[in-house]
Amino acid sequence: MQALEVVSLQKSFGRRRKRAPAPAIALAGVSFEVARGECVAVLGQNGSGKSTLIRALSTLVLPDSGTARVFGHDVVREDREVRRLVNRVSVEASFFKRMSATENLSYSARFYGLTPAQTRTAIPEILDRVGFPATRAVEPMQQLSRGMQQKVALARSMLTSPVLLLLDEPTTGLDPRSKREVQEFISGMRERHDTTILLCTHDMAEAQSLAERVGILHAGRMLALAPAAELLERFGAEDLEAAFFTATGAELQDDPEETTR
């Protein structure tokens, strides 16, 4: 059984009124598979459909057609089972800003059945593992830097022991040191926990260093998905940036007209 099986997934957004503009197509029949324990990176511009893909796999968006299965469970029909297996880290750390790291992590952990007695030991342990100083665990989140907040976000995702981790640009906007620390933690996590990872990113180096295979998502279509070396060979490119340009005709950092969905 594959960790993730996505078949012809389609999603468009837009009003269904006569004079409304044509619906924006976020996913135009995306298909791919991810094996258990594998890390797959998906490269795409803003508006390419990366976030919609992550949100559909998180059971937050209902696809128009096609299927997605997480360890055999359909994300629409068996959404509760899928939610037990999945967690995510997104570009925005997203916490109750006045609450502390410990309080935010407790809140999240309860949803997955962790009791106060369990989180009293588990939270300091996981914060220590992501390199978060224990002395700051009781400070309101709004007093922490972006890098610190993102470490707490990683801790939140790992606290629930997900078997599939969805990472949506987890290092965007971080300073180089925080970025490296987050990437090291992600690598270490795979080695320790056999977690399957789907990483959506803008960062070519990050994709190349963390993932076994790299996908190119453009205008809602998965144009290619293969090991980085194979992509370079297929597109006759020296690096992933050139491969992306050859595959899509666009720079990865370009902002197309459509907004991120």
Place this chain on the structure above:
Amino acid sequence: MMRIQLIGLWGIVERNVYLVRRYFWWELAFFVWTVANTLTITFIAKGVQATGGHLDVQRTTTALLIGAVIWSYLGIIFEVLTETVAWERWEGTIEYTFMAPLARAVHLGGMGLFAVLYGVVRTMLLFAVVAMFFGLTLQQADYMTAIVLLAVASVSFVGLGMVTAVLPLISPEKGAQLGFIAQGLLLVYYPVSVMPQWMQWLATISPATYALRGIRAAILDGASISAVSGDIWPLLVLGVVSIPLGLVVFRAGERYAKRHGKLKRSG
């Protein structure tokens, strides 16, 4: 499985306690505002007398106080339940909470439980503080009957709160305001008989009508539980109907939001 859901329910209550603690000064400011607001209503009886009107000031003041206090209680229930979506969206945590493996009924039940606990504490404090301003002597009041009525009515209030909770999910911009309008339709200050016919009809399906009539009878006249049974059974019926209705409406709203991509932080 049930154990996990109960831990999740406790997690919702616990988070709200954290927020009350972290926003303590705001809590205090809002409480003072509610006291001032309640006073402006309860002073009406004395004001009418001072301008030449004839009425039983003590009785009218108490009746107005009960109306204002129940209004405040309703406000808390609706506000807390509406925050199920609105506050999470504002903080940006909505996606994490809604992708957690917590049954929606448990999620909303946790919000409802906290709303009732928090509402009862705030309402009792409010009643005590405002009553001091008027030196009200309520020796004949049957507080047990009033508490029973409030407890039974709370089930219906939570069910209606669930219905309004979905509004910010469907319409991030207008949802919270629509919730306040729904609260406004629950008629608390006047006897139903003074309202236009269509509002009287509306009042028959409003739990506030029965809760207020029963609580006023208990506080003003010392009515026992058996004496207000005519108000308790409609509340039980409304409670049995409103919770499943609230869940069905919320789930339908959630499906709509997922279909249209509205279940996200920015709306």
